[in-house]
Each structure stands twice: as C-alpha cells, then as structure tokens.
Amino acid sequence: MTSLRRNACRAVAAITVAGVAGLAVLVAPASAAPSPGPVIAEVYGGGGNSGTTLTRDFIELATAGTTPASVADMSVQYLPGSPSASSRWQATPLSGSVNPGGRLLVAEAAGGGGTVELPTPDVTGSINMSATTGTVALVNGTTPLTCVTAADCAADSRIIDLVGYGSAVVRETNPAPAPSATTSVFRTTSVDTDDNAADFVAGPPTPQNAAGGEAGGPSEATDARIRDVQGTTRTSPLVGKSVRVPGVVTATRGFGSSRGFWIQDPQPDNDPRTSEGLLVFTGSVTPTVAVGDAVTVTGTVAEYRPESGYQTTTELTGATWTTESGGHELPEPVVITENTVPGEYVPQPGGSIESLPLEPSRYALDFWEAHEGELVSVADVRAVSGTTDFDEVFVTTKPNEHPSARGGSVYLGYDQTNTGIVKVQSLIPFSQRPFPQANTGDVLTGITSGPVEYSQFGGYTIQASVLGELKDNGLAPEVTRKRNGGELAVATYNVENLSAADDQAKFDGLARGITDHLGSPDIVTLEEIQDDNGPTGTNDGVVAADQTLKRFVDAIVAAGGPRYEWRQINPQDMTDGGEPGGNIRVGFLFDPKRVSFVDRPGGDATTAVDVVMDEKGKNPHLSISPGRVDPTNPAWQTSRKPLAGEFVFHGKTVFIVANHFASKGGDQPTHGINQPPDRSSEAQRVQQATVLRGFIDKLLAADPNAGLVVAGDLNDYQFSPTLQILTQGDALTALMNTLPENERYSYVFDGNSQVLDHILVSKAVKKVDYDVVHINSEFAQRSSDHDPQIVLFKN
Structure with missing residues (x-):
C-alpha cells in the first residue's frame, strides 16, 4: 500500500467559509480561480509532544503546476483554532521554490519529546502549533494577517491557500479532521472542493524536503x-x-x-x-x-x-x-480465566517501570503488556460498570475479587487494586451491531475476543472483534426506606454540572432521584450546581444560579416532591474550578414545612463564617448563615468553598456544612508508568481538610453536644489522609466506614466501585440510619455520575 499524500496537489478556487458561532456565510473568495502555484500539502503540530516520534512541527508545500513555483516573498502563517479578538497570526518568511511532484519543508517549533529529527528543512521557523486544532495559511508577503474570522480571512486577497484543522474557526467550509500528537493532516487529491474536511485526511506524518529526504534520513528497513x-x-x-x-x-x-x-x-x-x-x-x-x-x-x-x-x-x-x-487461520487467542492474571498489580520501584524487564507471571500490568497486540479471549464475564458514554464497559475476569453487594468490584485501598478488571470496546461497526448497554452485574455471555490495546482511559483494553451477548441480570435502582415523623433526613447529591442550560430530561431524572429514591429528604446538600448559563468557557460575569435552582425545584414539585427553598452563595467568577465558565458551587435545598433555615445576613463570596456565642456567652451560632468557611484561604484556590448553614428541626439547632473538595485531576493513573503513582491533588485536599477541621473543632469546642453534619463530595477515599484528618479523635464519624466493605462506594471509575462522597456526623447525632442509594454510578442510563446518600436520625 502506498500513501496517497505524496501525490497530493491543489488548485486554489473560491472559498466558502463558515462564520463565527456556527453561522454559515458566503463571502468573497480568497482566490477567484484555480491556481497552478504553491499550496499547503501537509500540516503537523505534534512535534516534540509527549508520545511522539518527530521532534518538530512542520508545514509542507506542494505545487499544482507543471513548472517550479517560487515562494519568495511569501510566508506561512499560523492562528490558534479558537482565536479571540486579540489573537495574532505568527509568520515564517519563505524562500526558494517548489518543484512539480516535490515538496518544500518548513520546520517549525521543536519540543522536548520525540526521537526522530525532520529531514533537513528547506525553511526553518519557530511557530509552536497546536497538535489538534489551528489554522495555517500560505500568504503573499510576510506581514502577519489580521483577520480572526473565516469571513474576514476569506476576503483577504493576500491568502493563497488556507487549511483549518480540528475545531478551527478559520477554515474553508468545514475544518480538516483533528490530528493528534502522532498524526498530521494532508491533501489526498488534486481536486479542490473548497472544503478542508473533504480535501484533507489525518494520518501518520511523513515530512519530506525538496531533496526528497524523509524523516530520520535514508533508512533501509x-x-x-x-x-x-x-x-x-x-x-x-x-x-x-x-x-x-x-x-x-x-x-x-x-x-x-x-x-x-x-x-x-x-x-x-x-x-x-x-x-x-x-x-x-x-x-x-x-x-x-x-x-x-x-x-x-x-x-x-x-x-x-x-x-x-x-x-x-x-x-x-x-x-x-x-x-x-489470504484466508489463513488466526493464532489461537490467549484464554483469560479467573486464575490467569496475577494477583499482584505492578512493581513498585519508586519511579518509572518502563525499563524494568516484564514479569508477566507475577504482575497484572506486566501480563497485559506482554500480550499487547495479541488476541485474547474471555468468557461469561461480569460487567463491573455501566456502559460508558464512549461505548465501553469494564468487566472482571475475577468474579470473587472484592465483589460489591450489587455485582461490581470494590476498591478498598491503595494496595488492593483490582487486578481482574479489563475494559472492553468493540471493533464491530455500530451499524452492524450496537454496543451492548450493560449495567453493573450484567454478563457478556459466551466469548469476547480481540487484540489487547493500552488506553489512557482505563488502561488495558480488549478491542473486541468477537463480542459476547449481553445478559441482563436485572439490577434495579435503589430506594431508601421511609423516614418516620421524628427523624431528620439529610442527603447529599452531586448533580454533575447542573445548569439552566441543560435539557429538561436531566432535571426530571435528578428530581425523581430526590422524590422516588431518597424519599424527599428534609435537607439536601448539592454539589456541582452551575451558574445560569452553564459552561460558557469565558469570564462573562454570570455567577447567579437562581434559574438553575428554580428549574430543579420545579422539577421536584412536578415529580411529587415538596417545594424546596434553597440557599447558596454566588462565587466570584472563574474562581471555583469545574467546567470553564460554569462557576460550580455547593448549596442547600430544604423543605420549609419540615425544617427552618436561620438566615443571618452578611455572607458573600469572600466573607468567612465564624462561630459566635449569644450575649450570655452560651448557645453558639454562626456569624452569618449561610456562610463560607475561610473562603480566601489558599487551600480553596480554584476549588469550591464549603458552605455552612444553621437549621432548626423540632426546636433544636442542626449545623450542616456542604462540601466539594478539589478534584483528582492531575494525579498519575494507577496503570501508568510511575509506581507508585503520584497523587499530587491529594496535597490540596489535605489542606482543605485541615482548614475545615479547624472550623469544626471551633464549633464543637463551643458546644461539644452540637448537632453537626458534614456532607458532600470530598473527592477522596474512606482510607485517604483527607478522611483521616477529618475523623481523627472522636469529633466526627465517617458513616461510610459503618457499612460493610462490599457496600462502600458511591462512584464507579475504570470499573472500580469506590468512595468519593461522604456524610460525617458529630457525637450528638444519634440513632443514625445511613444509606448510599445506588441509582446512577452502576448504570448505563443515569442522571449523574454520583450516587446520593442519606442519613436519618433523631435530633
């Protein structure tokens, strides 16, 4: 097979472009007639990136004509894929000419990765291009362009040729496919359709200079x-x-x-x-x-x-x-049974494992690596996750390894990794067979077989060319027990980036979780409530969430629940992390017919709540309610701030603190090259736990018998240092640890049923009944990625 890219050439014709914000616009052509001159033939922006072979970015030019095409007094220029009004084109001046059937190689910025140098470039620049999205133009002259929209660029007569790739705003009709760190985009035919998507494809980069040299120089196979x-x-x-x-x-x-x-x-x-x-x-x-x-x-x-x-x-x-x-029999696949994969997960050298000799009979990750690319097969394997949005499901080859009460695999410690879990994807086109929509506990019956591939999303994967049939084992969403009149019911629920921009189905699904499965709790701490216009990606000044919360409350009423009231504090714009522009925060819902909220004014994004006494030096209460816990402390940088509120139930005060600690983003994967992996995000959660513990200790010092519930998404395990700080001594009890081990989970990640969400209570909270209500994490169809949980107690 010979790549078509070396035969690519282009005749520049009229350009039809898509305008900003997806509005299709017909504009004046950049060139009114086909050109026999130089054109862009290939663009690669992944040079020097992690995981690449080539050390530099490059742009290749070709010519559609039959005579050499001079590029003197021209330039190649680059614009980011999503330019702002202040974005500027970067230019590399050109010299020389492009011969018919040949190439002119323009080397751009080098990175720290890669091992193979480009062939000797004909021109060298220093533009650092994106590997996945951007716009490259061939321009008459060397003065940088000023256009930042497709319409304006198409009207600029200096542009000889242009290609936008990935999600580029500036492009012909549609952008070329998104390349990657290891792929470029290149023309495959001399026919120009004025559509980058039709004229370019993505594939392995093949840089070539005017002398015909290719990457790495001449190399005999x-x-x-x-x-x-x-x-x-x-x-x-x-x-x-x-x-x-x-x-x-x-x-x-x-x-x-x-x-x-x-x-x-x-x-x-x-x-x-x-x-x-x-x-x-x-x-x-x-x-x-x-x-x-x-x-x-x-x-x-x-x-x-x-x-x-x-x-x-x-x-x-x-x-x-x-x-x-053709027609040869395939090698027999390696048959994976319950006893095939070793029980130890991976060596622990305190650094990279890449240079270590593989020990496939001792370590699970070594076993899979030693079979990378080979056919393997599994039979009658149980799903330990729901099918994901990316049409993949995690299964276990070890049905007796840390089984959960509902068919999953529970994660119980940093040293107790589930070695039987492997991911399954399908090589069968979905037009022939849709991917099975499994829930945890369902079974892929019969044989599932295919080659082993490593993925950043979940580690080693069976790319199934033979896919078992799905047996539905009937997993049902849970329903917690009804409370009696004398019990206070406090729940916590991460509603996964809920904003007023979401469709009604998401609100309705979450509302049914509140009413049908949690029994309409008296108080609910909410995590991941977004502002009213959701993740805009920009600092647009919108921080209010009233529309988001009103739609949620209306949906709960429509589902048969109470008309909750809410309390929350708007964060400062773009300071609390989460989806860019979404301004996620925590908040409270409460049923005013069951409990009352003690409103004390003064709470805002930066004012800290304090514990104060009445005029007699007794009866501690919050200085502001609701109020944020030490919100300017560096521990909360780019993270949600805890929200404290004061409630009254049956004449007694209950303090509730809603939380959403820093995410695990940035942590090294458990299946990565560094062992043990660096859990870098843990440091911030330890700081956050320390700050929160200081507030808790002050409250309980003022009243050791205070009723206190600390709830929310702490983004950490029950055995983590974060939870150790919050539970040291006897101030708080982590209710997750009161459950049997096979019930300790609220979230499923890479097939591991694990804990991120918690409810902790003070000693005064007695006669406790605690329940993690599994309605989301184990299912293919769900309203959130977290399961809610609830505590019922006498106050």
Whole structure:
C-alpha cells in the first residue's frame, strides 16, 4: 500500500467559509480561480509532544503546476483554532521554490519529546502549533494577517491557500479532521472542493524536503519479527527504526481517527515476556487488508504515549504492506480465566517501570503488556460498570475479587487494586451491531475476543472483534426506606454540572432521584450546581444560579416532591474550578414545612463564617448563615468553598456544612508508568481538610453536644489522609466506614466501585440510619455520575 499524500496537489478556487458561532456565510473568495502555484500539502503540530516520534512541527508545500513555483516573498502563517479578538497570526518568511511532484519543508517549533529529527528543512521557523486544532495559511508577503474570522480571512486577497484543522474557526467550509500528537493532516487529491474536511485526511506524518529526504534520513528497513519489535520491556528496543515484519492480520479498525490493523506472528517464541502481536497505525486511512491475510509490513517503530505519565502503545507508523496470501487461520487467542492474571498489580520501584524487564507471571500490568497486540479471549464475564458514554464497559475476569453487594468490584485501598478488571470496546461497526448497554452485574455471555490495546482511559483494553451477548441480570435502582415523623433526613447529591442550560430530561431524572429514591429528604446538600448559563468557557460575569435552582425545584414539585427553598452563595467568577465558565458551587435545598433555615445576613463570596456565642456567652451560632468557611484561604484556590448553614428541626439547632473538595485531576493513573503513582491533588485536599477541621473543632469546642453534619463530595477515599484528618479523635464519624466493605462506594471509575462522597456526623447525632442509594454510578442510563446518600436520625 502506498500513501496517497505524496501525490497530493491543489488548485486554489473560491472559498466558502463558515462564520463565527456556527453561522454559515458566503463571502468573497480568497482566490477567484484555480491556481497552478504553491499550496499547503501537509500540516503537523505534534512535534516534540509527549508520545511522539518527530521532534518538530512542520508545514509542507506542494505545487499544482507543471513548472517550479517560487515562494519568495511569501510566508506561512499560523492562528490558534479558537482565536479571540486579540489573537495574532505568527509568520515564517519563505524562500526558494517548489518543484512539480516535490515538496518544500518548513520546520517549525521543536519540543522536548520525540526521537526522530525532520529531514533537513528547506525553511526553518519557530511557530509552536497546536497538535489538534489551528489554522495555517500560505500568504503573499510576510506581514502577519489580521483577520480572526473565516469571513474576514476569506476576503483577504493576500491568502493563497488556507487549511483549518480540528475545531478551527478559520477554515474553508468545514475544518480538516483533528490530528493528534502522532498524526498530521494532508491533501489526498488534486481536486479542490473548497472544503478542508473533504480535501484533507489525518494520518501518520511523513515530512519530506525538496531533496526528497524523509524523516530520520535514508533508512533501509531491517527484517525483524514482531517479538523483536515488542522486546522484553514496555518500550521497543527498535523505536525510530524502519523494520519489515511478517504476520497474519487478526483484526482491523476501519472507523474513527485511529484506524489500523493488528498483526500476529503465527510462529511464537518461548519467551513469555515478548508479545507476538503489533498494531499497524494508519490514522484516518482505512486499511486495505482483511482478517486472515498474511502480510509483510514495513514501517517505523513508534511508542504512542497519550499523555505524560501514561504507558505507551508499540506500533508501526508510516507503514506500507504487501499481502502475500489470504484466508489463513488466526493464532489461537490467549484464554483469560479467573486464575490467569496475577494477583499482584505492578512493581513498585519508586519511579518509572518502563525499563524494568516484564514479569508477566507475577504482575497484572506486566501480563497485559506482554500480550499487547495479541488476541485474547474471555468468557461469561461480569460487567463491573455501566456502559460508558464512549461505548465501553469494564468487566472482571475475577468474579470473587472484592465483589460489591450489587455485582461490581470494590476498591478498598491503595494496595488492593483490582487486578481482574479489563475494559472492553468493540471493533464491530455500530451499524452492524450496537454496543451492548450493560449495567453493573450484567454478563457478556459466551466469548469476547480481540487484540489487547493500552488506553489512557482505563488502561488495558480488549478491542473486541468477537463480542459476547449481553445478559441482563436485572439490577434495579435503589430506594431508601421511609423516614418516620421524628427523624431528620439529610442527603447529599452531586448533580454533575447542573445548569439552566441543560435539557429538561436531566432535571426530571435528578428530581425523581430526590422524590422516588431518597424519599424527599428534609435537607439536601448539592454539589456541582452551575451558574445560569452553564459552561460558557469565558469570564462573562454570570455567577447567579437562581434559574438553575428554580428549574430543579420545579422539577421536584412536578415529580411529587415538596417545594424546596434553597440557599447558596454566588462565587466570584472563574474562581471555583469545574467546567470553564460554569462557576460550580455547593448549596442547600430544604423543605420549609419540615425544617427552618436561620438566615443571618452578611455572607458573600469572600466573607468567612465564624462561630459566635449569644450575649450570655452560651448557645453558639454562626456569624452569618449561610456562610463560607475561610473562603480566601489558599487551600480553596480554584476549588469550591464549603458552605455552612444553621437549621432548626423540632426546636433544636442542626449545623450542616456542604462540601466539594478539589478534584483528582492531575494525579498519575494507577496503570501508568510511575509506581507508585503520584497523587499530587491529594496535597490540596489535605489542606482543605485541615482548614475545615479547624472550623469544626471551633464549633464543637463551643458546644461539644452540637448537632453537626458534614456532607458532600470530598473527592477522596474512606482510607485517604483527607478522611483521616477529618475523623481523627472522636469529633466526627465517617458513616461510610459503618457499612460493610462490599457496600462502600458511591462512584464507579475504570470499573472500580469506590468512595468519593461522604456524610460525617458529630457525637450528638444519634440513632443514625445511613444509606448510599445506588441509582446512577452502576448504570448505563443515569442522571449523574454520583450516587446520593442519606442519613436519618433523631435530633
């Protein structure tokens, strides 16, 4: 197979563009007639990124004419994909000419990653382009352009050619596909349709200079076997080398932007550390091979790393192949049973594991790595997650490993990783067979089989070319018990980025959770309430959430619940984290027919709540209600601030603190290259727990018998340092720890049923009945990604 990109040329014609905010606009053409001159042939912005092979970004020019095309006094220019009014084009002046059938290579910025240099560039610039979205223009002159919309750029007669890729605002009609750190966009035909999406495809980058040199310089392919490419560690000993390997095609992926096929050597060696399977990556190009073909593939060995800290996938890029014959039997898959994968998860060297020799009989991650690219099979495996929004489901090969009460796999400690979990995706086009919509506890019956691939989202994955049938085991959403009249019911619920911009179905689903499954609690602490216009991505000044909360309350009433009142404090714009522009915050709902809220004025985004006594030095109360706990403390930087409120139930005061601690974003993955992984986000939650504990201690020092409930999404496990700080001594009891181990979860991540949400109570809160109500986390269809929980007690 020969790539089409080297035959690409273009005749510039009239440009039809899409205007700002998705409004289609027809504008004056950038060039009124086809041009026999220079054009943009290829754009690559991933150079030097983590996981790449090439060290620099580049732009390639070609010509549609039959004579050399001068580019003297021209420039190539770059604009970010989502420019603002203040965005500026960056320009690289050009020199020389482009020969018919040849290329002119413009090298741009270098990064810290990669191992292969570009061929000697014809022109060198320093523009740092995005790997995934941006606009490149070929311009008459070297003065930077000033246009920042598609319409204005199309009207600029200096622009000779233009390509917008990914989500670029400035583009012809539609943008070219989104490339990546390991793919470029390039023209495939000389026919110009005035549509970047039609004229460009994404695939492995192949830089070429005017002299015909390609990346890494001239390189004669070396004959090798797949096991030589895979090696005995996590990275190939042949990275950057051109190799020629034989194999039988075992599976193909002919859709999406990560297309390719897997080959496997039917004559394996006896070394259990060396995989006999390998991915041939073709980007957006559909591979022209069939399962069972015997092929010889020539390509460059690369290690694709999706992000820093993650493992890599060994693959061949820039590949060509010859089909020797078809119809061959496939190698037998490795059969994965309950006892196949080792019980230890991964070595713990206190650093990177990449250079360590694989020990597949000892460690689970080593086992999967030693079978990377090979066919494996599982049979009658239980789902330990609901099918995700990305059509994937996690299953367990070890049904007796930390089973939850409802069919999942519970995560009980940093040293108790569930080694039986593996992710399943499908290589079968959904037009032929939709992906099964599983709930936790359902079973993929029969055989599920396919090659093993590493993913940043969940680790090792079976890319199923044979997919079992789904058996529905009837998991039902839970309903908590009814409270009696003398009990106060306090719940907490992370409603997953709820804003007034959401559709009514989300509000209705959440409302049924409140009424039908939680029994309309007296008080609910809410997390992830967004401002009224939701995640705009900009500092637009909107911080109010009244419309969001009113729609939620109206939906609860429509579902048969009480008309709750709410209390919350608007944050300062863009200071509390979450989705950009969403301004998430915590708040309270309460049923005014059951409890009363003690309103004390003065609470705002930056004023700290305090514990004060009455004029007799008794009866502690809050200085402001609602009030935020030490909101200017650095511990809460770019994070939600706890909200304290004072309630009265049956004549007695109850203090409630709603919380949403800093997320785990930035933590290294459990399946990554660094072991043990760095849980960098934990430091901020420890600081937050310390600040909150200071407020709690002050309240309980003023009244040791104070009724106090601390609730919310603490974004940490029951065994974490964060919870240890909050529960040290006997001031507070973490109710999660009162449940049996197989019931300790409120959230499912990568197939692990785990704890993020908590309710903690003071000693005065007695006769407690506590329940995590599983209505979301285990299901394919859900209203939030968190399960709510509730505590009922006599005050």
